[in-house]
Structure formats: C-alpha cells, structure tokens
Amino acid sequence: MARSLARRIIARASGEDAAPGEVVTCAVDLAMIHDSGGPRRVKPILERLGVGVWDANRVVVATDHFVPVFDEETRRIQNLTRDWVKAQAIRHYYEEQGICHVVTPERGHLRPGMFCVGGDSHSPTGGAFGAYMFGIGATEMAGVLATGEIWLTVPETILIEWTGRLGEGVFAKDMMLFLCTRLGMDGGRYQAVEYAGDAVRAMAMPERMTLANMTAELGGQTGLIGADDVTAAHLAGLGVAADIDGWGHDAGAEVEERHVFDASALPPQIAAPHSPANAADVGEFGGVTPTIAYIGACTGAKLDDLRVAARVLKGRRVAVGVTLLVAPASVRETEAARDEGIMAVFEEAGARILPSACGICAGYGDERLEAGTVCISSTARNFKGRMGDPSSQVYLGSPLSTAAAAVAGRIIDPREML
Amino acid sequence: MVWGCRMSRAWVFGDDIDTDALAPGAYMKRPINELASHCMEALAPDFAGSVRPGDIVVGGRNFGMGSSREQAAEALRHLGIGAVVAHSFAGIFYRNALNLGLLAVECDETGRIAQGDELRLDAVGGVLENVTQGVALPCKPVPPFLMDMVEAGGLVPHLEKRFGGVES
Numbered sequence: 001m002a003r004s005l006a007r008r009i010i011a012r013a014s015g016e017d018a019a020p021g022e023v024v025t026c027a028v029d030l031a032m033i034h035d036s037g038g039p040r041r042v043k044p045i046l047e048r049l050g051v052g053v054w055d056a057n058r059v060v061v062a063t064d065h066f067v068p069v070f071d072e073e074t075r076r077i078q079n080l081t082r083d084w085v086k087a088q089a090i091r092h093y094y095e096e097q098g099i100c101h102v103v104t105p106e107r108g109h110l111r112p113g114m115f116c117v118g119g120d121s122h123s124p125t126g127g128a129f130g131a132y133m134f135g136i137g138a139t140e141m142a143g144v145l146a147t148g149e150i151w152l153t154v155p156e157t158i159l160i161e162w163t164g165r166l167g168e169g170v171f172a173k174d175m176m177l178f179l180c181t182r183l184g185m186d187g188g189r190y191q192a193v194e195y196a197g198d199a200v201r202a203m204a205m206p207e208r209m210t211l212a213n214m215t216a217e218l219g220g221q222t223g224l225i226g227a228d229d230v231t232a233a234h235l236a237g238l239g240v241a242a243d244i245d246g247w248g249h250d251a252g253a254e255v256e257e258r259h260v261f262d263a264s265a266l267p268p269q270i271a272a273p274h275s276p277a278n279a280a281d282v283g284e285f286g287g288v289t290p291t292i293a294y295i296g297a298c299t300g301a302k303l304d305d306l307r308v309a310a311r312v313l314k315g316r317r318v319a320v321g322v323t324l325l326v327a328p329a330s331v332r333e334t335e336a337a338r339d340e341g342i343m344a345v346f347e348e349a350g351a352r353i354l355p356s357a358c359g360i361c362a363g364y365g366d367e368r369l370e371a372g373t374v375c376i377s378s379t380a381r382n383f384k385g386r387m388g389d390p391s392s393q394v395y396l397g398s399p400l401s402t403a404a405a406a407v408a409g410r411i412i413d414p415r416e417m418l
Numbered sequence: 419m420v421w422g423c424r425m426s427r428a429w430v431f432g433d434d435i436d437t438d439a440l441a442p443g444a445y446m447k448r449p450i451n452e453l454a455s456h457c458m459e460a461l462a463p464d465f466a467g468s469v470r471p472g473d474i475v476v477g478g479r480n481f482g483m484g485s486s487r488e489q490a491a492e493a494l495r496h497l498g499i500g501a502v503v504a505h506s507f508a509g510i511f512y513r514n515a516l517n518l519g520l521l522a523v524e525c526d527e528t529g530r531i532a533q534g535d536e537l538r539l540d541a542v543g544g545v546l547e548n549v550t551q552g553v554a555l556p557c558k559p560v561p562p563f564l565m566d567m568v569e570a571g572g573l574v575p576h577l578e579k580r581f582g583g584v585e586s
Contacts, residue, residue, distance in 0.1 A: 023563070036446060037487060045574055049581045066447060073447045121486040121510055137488030137514035139573050146577060185434050186480035190509030219480060221509055275434065363443030383484060385460035386438040 002253040004157035005224050006192035008246065009132040013115035020156045020191075020256065030058050030109060030116040031144050034100045036065035036364065037119040039084035040077055041138035042145055053088050054148035060092040060109050061085050062100035067357035070366040098330025098356040101125040101213060101298040105205075106332055108240040112227035112247035117144055122298055122380065124220065127212035128205060129235075130227030130247040132192070135216065155191040155221055156256035162199035164264035169415035171308065172203065172210035173300065173378065173398040175261075177269040177279035180217050183259070185277050188220025191256075195225050196249045199263035205234040206304040213299045214380050217276045226250070268414055270376075271396040274384040282401060285411040292375040293318070293406035294387075295399050296327035296354065297361040300378025303333040309378075309403035310342045312417040313349040319409030327354035349407075363387050369394070376411060378402045425549070426474040426500050428535040429465065430528075431458075433478035437511065440482065440490035454493040471498030474539060476531045478504065481522075482511025491515040491522075501539055503528060503546060503557065516564050519572035524558040531555075541565075 003011065011017045013026035033042070038061060046052060053059050063081055066074040078095075085093045094103045101122050104110060112130030117123065119141045126133030136144070144150050162175065179187070193215050200208065208225045215223025225231075226249030227242075235242045271279040295301050295309050306328060318324045326346050328334040334356055337343050346353060354360075360367055361379040369375055369388025375395065377387070382394035395411065404414035439461050445453045458465040475494060481504035482490055491514045494502065501521040505528050515522040523539070525546055531537065535550040539557075542565070546555040560568065567576045 023561075041488075048574060049577055051581055077447065119486060121484060123486075135486040135510055137486050137491075137510060137517060139488055139517045140513055143517075143573050143577055146581065184480075185483055186506060186508070190512075216484075219483060219508060277434075363438070364446050368444065381436075381438075381484065383436040383438045385442060386436075390460040 002250045004192070004253040004255055005130065005194055005226050005247065005249060006132060006155055006157050006222070009113055009115055010152065010154055012113065013132070018154045020154050022154050023151055024154055025149050025151050026115050028058065028117055028144050028148055028150055029114040030060065031141065032060045032062070032100055032104050032116065032118040032123065033141060034065055034120060035063040035067070035077055035081045037138040037141065039081045042142040043080070043084050045139060045142035046146060049146055051146045053090065053145045056088055056090045059090050059145065060104050061090055062094040062103045063096055064099045064357045065362055065364045067096050068355050096357070098333065099298040099358055102302060102329040102333065105129060106238065106330060108238050111235065111240060111242040112231060112244050117141065117150060121216045122213050124215040124223040125209050125213040125298060127215065127222050127224040128208035130225065130231060130244065132222055132224065134222045158188060158191050158193045158220065158257040159255040159259070160193060160195050161197035161258070161260045162195070162263040163197050163260060164199055164262050165202055166199055166263045166266065169400055169418055170266055170268055171398040171400065172207040174266060174269040175263070176211060176214035176217065177271045177276055177396060178266060180271070180276040181279040183218060185217060185275065186219040188215060188218040190219060190221045193218060193220035193223045194249065195223065200225060201228065204304060205230065206302040209302065210299050217380055268398060268401050270401060270411060271382060273382055273393045273395065276381060276396055282397070282411065282413050285395065288374065288395060288411040289409060290374045290376040290395065290405055290411070291322055292369065292373055293322055293324045293402050294360055294375060294377040294379065295402050296325065296359050296377070297379040298329055299380045300399055301327055301329040303336050305378060305399035306333070306337045306342050309399045310345040312400060312403045312407060312414060314345045316349060316407045318350040318406045322406050322409055324349065324351040324406040325354055325360070326351045327359040328356050331356050360387050376402050376405045426472050426537045426539065427470065428474055428476050428531050428533060428537050429469060430476045430531055430533045431461070431478070434480045434483055435477050437482060437484040437487055437490040441487050441493050446487065446489065450489065450492055450496050453489055454496040457493040457497060466497060469497050469499065472500045473498070474537050475499050475502045476504065476528050477502060478528060479506050481507050483508040486510045488514040488518060491518050491520050495520045501541065503539065516560070516568050517573040519568055521560070521568055523560065525555055527555040
C-alpha cells in the first residue's frame with residue numbers, strides 16, 4: 001500500500017522503510033536554532049564533547065526570543081550567540097530579522113521532502129512546505145549538531161481532511177482552535193498529522209504555515225501538508241529550486257487515523273483562557289472586553305495576517321480603552337506590509353508597532369501583560385501566566401477577530417465588519 | 419540501581435501541565451537555580467519551596483505540553499525530583515526529561531494517587547507502589563535503549579562515550 005508523506009520522508013532520511021512504532025535513526029537535512037535554546041545551551045555541551053557542528057551549511061540560527069535586548073543578561077545572550085555563530089562558521093545567521101519559523105522558509109531553507117529539526121516547539125511550521133520538521137530540546141539539539149542524526153519512533157499518520165471552502169472571515173487559526181477543542185491538546189498523540197482536502201489545497205502558504213505551526217498545540221510531532229502547485233509557485237517566487245515530485249499528499253496512502261470536517265460550516269473561533277482547547281464560536285464571547293489586542297507571533301502576524309487585520313482597521317480607529325499592539329513576524333514581512341500601505345493603516349488606526357520577534361507571545365521580554373489584563377491575541381497559546389501575570393486573561397482568535405475586537409472594544413463576530 | 423525502589427512523596431497535578439508553568443518565560447534568561455525556584459509558581463506557589471529531594475511529580479494526561487524548553491525538565495531535576503509519573507507525556511518533554519537524566523514513567527492509574535501519598539517506584543520492574551493507599555500500580559517500562567541513557571545520566575554522558583569527551 002502507498003506510504004503517507006511522513007513515512008516517505010522518514011524512509012528517505014533513515015534509509016529504511018520502517019513501520020509505525022519502529023525506532024529508526026534519521027540523517028538531518030537542516031537544524032534550526034534560536035537565541036534561547038540555541039548557542040547559549042548547546043555551546044557548553046559541544047565543548048564538553050570536544051566537537052563542533054557537523055555541517056555548518058545545514059544549520060540556521062535566528063535570534064527572536066530575547067529580542068530586542070533590554071538588559072545586561074539579554075545583551076550577553078546575543079553576544080554569545082553572535083560569537084558562537086562566527087566561531088562555527090555558520091553562514092545562515094539571521095540577527096533580529098524576525099521569528100525563526102517565518103525567517104527560515106522566507107530565506108529559502110525549506111524544500112519538500114526535507115527532514116528537519118528545530119529548537120522550538122513550533123518547528124512543525126516547516127511541514128507546510130512538505131518537509132518533516134519537529135521541535136526538540138537543547139540537549140537533543142546538541143546531539144544533532146554533533147552527529148547530524150536523531151532517533152525517531154516512526155509515527156502513525158493522523159489525516160485531517162477539510163472539505164469545502166472556508167467562509168469569508170474564517171481562517172487557518174479558526175480551524176486549529178476548533179481542532180484543539182475537538183481533539184484535545186494531546187489529540188495529535190506525538191504522531192504525524194497531515195492536513196488535506198479542498199479547503200487546505202485552496203490555502204496560500206502562510207495559512208498552511210498556521211495549520212502546521214499549531215500542530216504543536218494539537219500535540220502532534222509534526223504537521224504536514226503535501227507539496228503541490230501552490231508550494232512550487234511559492235518557492236519559485238523565493239527563488240528556491242525545488243522538486244515537489246514524490247512529496248505530495250497521496251489520497252490512497254495508508255493512514256492510522258482519519259478525521260473529516262466541513263470547512264464551509266466553520267464560524268470564527270475564540271479560545272477562552274487558559275487553553276487553545278477552550279474554543280467556541282465567536283458569538284459566545286460578546287461580553288468580553290479586552291484592553292489589549294495583540295497581533296503577533298509566527299502563527300498570527302505574517303504578511304497575510306497583517307493584510308487581513310488591515311481590512312477591518314482601514315479607515316477605523318481602535319476603541320477607547322483598548323491598546324492594539326502589532327508585532328509583524330519578520331522584518332521582510334514588515335517591509336512588504338509597508339510597501340502595501342498596511343503599516344500606515346495600523347498607525348492611523350492607533351496601533352503601536354513592536355519589533356519583529358516572539359515578543360509578548362513567548363513572555364521572555366520586558367513587555368508582558370499586567371495583573372488582571374484581558375487580552376485578545378492572534379498567537380498560539382494562552383496558558384496561564386505565559387504572556388504575563390498569572391491573573392491576566394488571554395483569549396485567542398484569528399488576526400481578523402483580534403483586529404475587530406480592538407475596534408469594537410469587545411469580542412465580536414468579525415464578519416460584521418467586512 | 420539508582421532508580422530502584424525508593425520511598426518518595428507525591429506531588430499531584432492535573433492534565434495538560436504546560437512548560438510555561440514548569441519554566442516561566444520571565445525567568446528563562448536566569449540561571450537554573452533561580453528559574454527552578456519559580457517552577458509551577460502559577461499553579462502551585464508553594465511547590466518549589468517545599469519539594470524534597472526524591473519526591474515524585476504525578477501528572478495526568480499530556481504532562482509537559484507546550485514549549486521545547488528543556489528547562490521544564492531541568493527545573494524539576496534541579497529541585498531534586500526523582501521521577502515524573504504521568505498518564506501520558508507531551509512528546510518533546512518526554513524526550514527532554516530522559517535526555518537530561520530525569521526519569522519519566524507512564525502509568526494509566528495516576529488517578530489513584532493523592533497529594534502527599536508515600537510512593538515507591540520500581541521503574542525497571544514497572545511498578546509504582548502507593549504505600550499510603552496499599553496498592554501497586556503498573557507502569558509502562560521505559561524502552562531499554564532510553565533506560566540505558568537515563569542510567570548513564572542523560573544524553574551528554576551517552577554521547578561522551580561516542581566522542582570520547584574532553585579531558586578535564
């Protein structure tokens with residue numbers, strides 16, 4: 001029987017056609033690290049082992065967590081990162097260029113069929129490009145950097161098919177909040193989740209990245225979308241030569257679990273504190289009045305997300321009592337948004353623009369939510385205390401829902417504003 | 419046998435314990451001793467200050483979900499936690515814990531453990547004895563190739579064998 005995309009990639013990377021449950025060792029095509037789990041953690045381990053990185057051309061380093069530096073400690077971390085990258089002769093170094101999950105593909109490092117690891121849980125984002133990419137901790141990353149290999153239990157494939165087309169004002173973020181709630185935060189069982197169906201095929205790459213990214217919230221090891229004409233055209237636009245043959249979705253492949261949902265029936269979703277699995281239809285949250293609206297993160301502030309938010313912000317102003325914060329996912333995306341006039345729309349609406357970094361989503365910086373803050377956010381996680389004080393209340397929604405709430409001063413169905 | 423039968427006290431938590439609770443982002447830039455002192459602070463403010471070496475953390479489903487930050491496991495190890503026993507683990511946390519030499523054991527019957535119960539874990543034999551309640555709870559054995567690594571102290575000592583390490 002035909003093999004799922006996950007098994008095809010793992011068979012190539014491991015050199016064996018192993019069945020789900022078997023343990024294999026895979027050769028790593030690309031290792032991505034950032035400033036938090038990267039050099040400052042792996043350097044002492046590699047020194048202890050007496051080795052450097054196995055292949056500097058297969059390592060991407062992006063700084064995004066302790067960005068911008070705001071004190072002596074964060075400055076020391078960034079200096080260490082820069083010095084280590086230089087010492088290891090790593091050319092693919094992106095300093096303060098945006099969030100690693102967005103910067104890595106935008107600089108052409110991901111192609112269909114690759115087997116990749118990232119030192120961050122949202123590394124499944126790379127799965128949108130038909131690559132097998134997953135997150136690991138820093139010690140395990142040091143092992144990869146030393147050896148170029150990693151062990152893996154061959155995963156089952158959980159196929160999630162979205163039939164039909166998403167309605168106006170409904171996005172990948174709404175799909176993922178719905179899936180987290182329907183299947184649970186462990187619904188992915190640390191297996192490979194593959195997204196397919198007409199609604200997924202119709203999506204542009206940034207939306208596909210949001211699906212793959214939030215496979216982390218679903219508890220999958222990776223989230224994959226088979227490469228197709230959309231993938232090929234996107235990569236061609238980046239100047240990346242890639243062969244998509246063999247790395248597409250195979251409708252006849254053997255899968256261990258399958259779910260089918262109708263995209264056309266899905267209304268915008270909002271996840272209440274403190275879990276992405278607390279989602280319900282947007283209409284149930286009319287009494288919620290956020291004081292902070294945050295459009296940010298790898299999963300909620302890409303160029304397409306900014307375009308969507310600008311649709312409701314154009315010619316409108318943020319409600320009195322609400323602060324709208326916008327942290328575009330990368331510097332390049334910010335420049336593109338500026339060229340399109342989108343940054344001007346945000347500024348005229350009264351938004352405050354933050355640096356392109358993980359920002360408040362990661363909660364590592366000096367900008368955090370104060371006690372009792374009610375926030376609506378286009379990010380991926382609303383765990384208690386993640387974005388600030390444990391008493392803060394974070395609601396998750398699409399960039400459109402977040403922008404609409406900022407204008408209305410309460411959570412509303414964003415379709416009313418289109 | 420380091421992980422053989424030892425008496426421990428249970429710290430019981432629910433489902434979906436996340437890495438932001440285990441290793442809060444605001445302290446991620448700080449040294450591990452300071453980060454560990456804030457471990458679980460948002461959910462159980464007294465945990466880090468009252469945990470004793472050898473205590474066992476008991477979780478429900480999906481323990482350690484969220485971030486790949488291995489400080490979530492490192493903080494528990496730093497506080498002297500002997501093992502984490504949970505109904506299930508988030509995949510990245512599970513690998514991180516074993517890589518750092520922190521034993522993570524799956525047990526379907528964690529619901530039969532109450533806060534403060536005296537436990538005796540035999541990880542190799544796959545039995546968690548709840549001494550307080552007088553029941554023996556079966557655990558899933560850790561795969562041998564991973565148990566070898568935990569016994570070596572984690573992935574780094576394991577890799578040192580391969581590379582020979584640096585003379586200190």
